[in-house]
Amino acid sequence: MQIIKPKHHFDERDFDKVQRRLHQRHVQMIAIAGTIGTGLFLGSGRAIARAGPVGALLAYIFIGSIGYSTLCSVGEMTSFAPISGTFPHFAARWVDPAFGFATGWNYFYTQAMSIPVEVSAAQIIITFWDPNTKHFPAYLSVICVLVIMINLFGVRYFGESEFVFSIIKLTLITGLILVGLVIDLGGGPDHDRRGFRFWKHPGAINTYLEPGGLGRFLAILGVLVQAAFSYQGMELVAIAASETQNPRRNIKKAVQRVFFRILIFYILGIFITGLIVPYDNPNLLSGTGNAAQSPYVIAINIAGIKVLPHIINACVFTSAFSAGNSFLFTGSRILYGLALRGQAPAIFKYCTKAGLPLAAVLATSAFPWLAFLTVSNGANTVFNWFVNLSTVGGFFAWLAINASYIGFYRGLKAQKIDRTKFVYYSRFQPWLAIWGVFWLTILILINGFDVFWAFTASGFLTAYINVPLVIALYVGWKVIKKTKA
Numbered sequence: 001m002q003i004i005k006p007k008h009h010f011d012e013r014d015f016d017k018v019q020r021r022l023h024q025r026h027v028q029m030i031a032i033a034g035t036i037g038t039g040l041f042l043g044s045g046r047a048i049a050r051a052g053p054v055g056a057l058l059a060y061i062f063i064g065s066i067g068y069s070t071l072c073s074v075g076e077m078t079s080f081a082p083i084s085g086t087f088p089h090f091a092a093r094w095v096d097p098a099f100g101f102a103t104g105w106n107y108f109y110t111q112a113m114s115i116p117v118e119v120s121a122a123q124i125i126i127t128f129w130d131p132n133t134k135h136f137p138a139y140l141s142v143i144c145v146l147v148i149m150i151n152l153f154g155v156r157y158f159g160e161s162e163f164v165f166s167i168i169k170l171t172l173i174t175g176l177i178l179v180g181l182v183i184d185l186g187g188g189p190d191h192d193r194r195g196f197r198f199w200k201h202p203g204a205i206n207t208y209l210e211p212g213g214l215g216r217f218l219a220i221l222g223v224l225v226q227a228a229f230s231y232q233g234m235e236l237v238a239i240a241a242s243e244t245q246n247p248r249r250n251i252k253k254a255v256q257r258v259f260f261r262i263l264i265f266y267i268l269g270i271f272i273t274g275l276i277v278p279y280d281n282p283n284l285l286s287g288t289g290n291a292a293q294s295p296y297v298i299a300i301n302i303a304g305i306k307v308l309p310h311i312i313n314a315c316v317f318t319s320a321f322s323a324g325n326s327f328l329f330t331g332s333r334i335l336y337g338l339a340l341r342g343q344a345p346a347i348f349k350y351c352t353k354a355g356l357p358l359a360a361v362l363a364t365s366a367f368p369w370l371a372f373l374t375v376s377n378g379a380n381t382v383f384n385w386f387v388n389l390s391t392v393g394g395f396f397a398w399l400a401i402n403a404s405y406i407g408f409y410r411g412l413k414a415q416k417i418d419r420t421k422f423v424y425y426s427r428f429q430p431w432l433a434i435w436g437v438f439w440l441t442i443l444i445l446i447n448g449f450d451v452f453w454a455f456t457a458s459g460f461l462t463a464y465i466n467v468p469l470v471i472a473l474y475v476g477w478k479v480i481k482k483t484k485a
Contacts, residue, residue, distance in 0.1 A: 026159035027254045029166035045295040049284040051219040053274025054204035059223035067231040069432035070398045073405035075255030078238040079424040082247035086238040094407035098478035103400040104338045110393030111331035116371035118324035125317045144368040165322035172315040180272035188303030198278040232394040252424035336360040392466040402436035
């Protein structure tokens with residue numbers, strides 16, 4: 001069967017000045033590094049505390065199906081057009097230029113504001129060893145400088161650093177799953193065989209806001225949103241495409257391999273933690289932000305195993321650092337892609353001879369320093385507002401990817417192009433994209449549902465302000481530029 005490798009303006013290198021220096025191993029690990037992070041190591045405990053072991057497991061499996069639809073959609077479009085800007089450009093090309101503008105700036109803001117979140121998380125993790133608040137600014141400064149320097153060295157150094165961080169993450173989660181299994185089967189120093197004890201007492205599914213069946217449903221609903229945040233990052237394979245060697249082949253392999261690795265780690269991780277820690281353990285919601293909050297560390301401490309909590313905390317620190325590193329990379333590349341297409345100031349399309357979009361990297365490098373707002377209580381409130389405003393941005397990004405794919409699919413049909421001859425295609429399309437669009441729309445609408453049980457204006461705005469902001473970006477560009485779908 002002949003494989004179609006389209007030759008069009010997507011392949012013109014005089015348009016896109018970045019250089020292809022990432023190998024297949026880098027692309028796969030970048031996606032894993034962007035997805036497996038503190039959300040799995042620490043956030044899984046909050047998920048189990050909210051919905052119970054079975055409730056959390058069901059939520060993560062369901063959201064995994066939406067993540068799969070998104071990855072298949074972005075993978076097929078990216079292997080067809082491996083360029084800078086990726087899915088914001090796809091949204092502009094196959095839906096509407098105004099939709100691409102709104103998608104690009106929404107995603108840039110989401111990524112940029114996620115950098116100080118991870119920098120702050122890395123600093124908080126250090127408090128496991130050094131709780132002295134006077135040292136916090138120094139730790140923040142060092143972390144910010146290191147993250148910025150790695151990105152200024154270029155994509156090759158970024159790729160190698162993420163490869164190393166991903167190996168650490170995979171080693172850690174594999175080790176934790178095995179240790180958790182040993183503890184569950186009674187192999188710990190306490191020789192307590194837990195089995196499925198905690199599924200019976202305190203129970204398989206917790207309640208939230210309401211008693212009975214409604215409360216259990218709301219608990220799972222609440223974890224759906226958290227699980228979606230945890231899975232976000234798989235789309236990084238697309239953002240790195242323009243700097244990947246032989247991108248069509250390597251993106252295909254990354255899409256085929258990465259998702260199932262991530263899904264297995266998340267599902268196994270949630271399953272094991274639900275076996276070894278009851279959902280009513282108060283430490284799951286301690287709010288420390290370091291390894292003490294991890295369900296694995298809680299189980300390890302209960303079992304009487306020494307030293308391991310320190311090793312876990314060190315690995316979780318590299319996880320937060322890696323996430324900040326990835327967000328700076330993706331934010332700068334999105335800004336560069338917007339500038340290339342006239343949707344951001346032209347200065348941001350400046351690229352060095354070595355293929356580094358320097359202006360975009362420097363502009364995005366201003367955001368890590370916002371982590372210093374967390375040092376002051378008053379400023380920390382403002383910082384949390386900015387962060388919360390960006391959290392729903394990931395849902396909009398996934399929604400845009402799936403909606404763009406539907407436009408892409410319709411275009412291929414209209415031109416009678418056989419997509420089965422592309423380097424990569426998914427046989428379940430366009431139903432996967434439709435599935436993604438439907439459920440992501442629902443998630444955006446219900447992400448702040450719990451605010452209606454104890455309504456506050458700040459809580460409502462935090463949950464839903466992104467909706468009018470994205471609409472304003474779309475309508476504003478459409479009116480100014482008079483774009484057509």
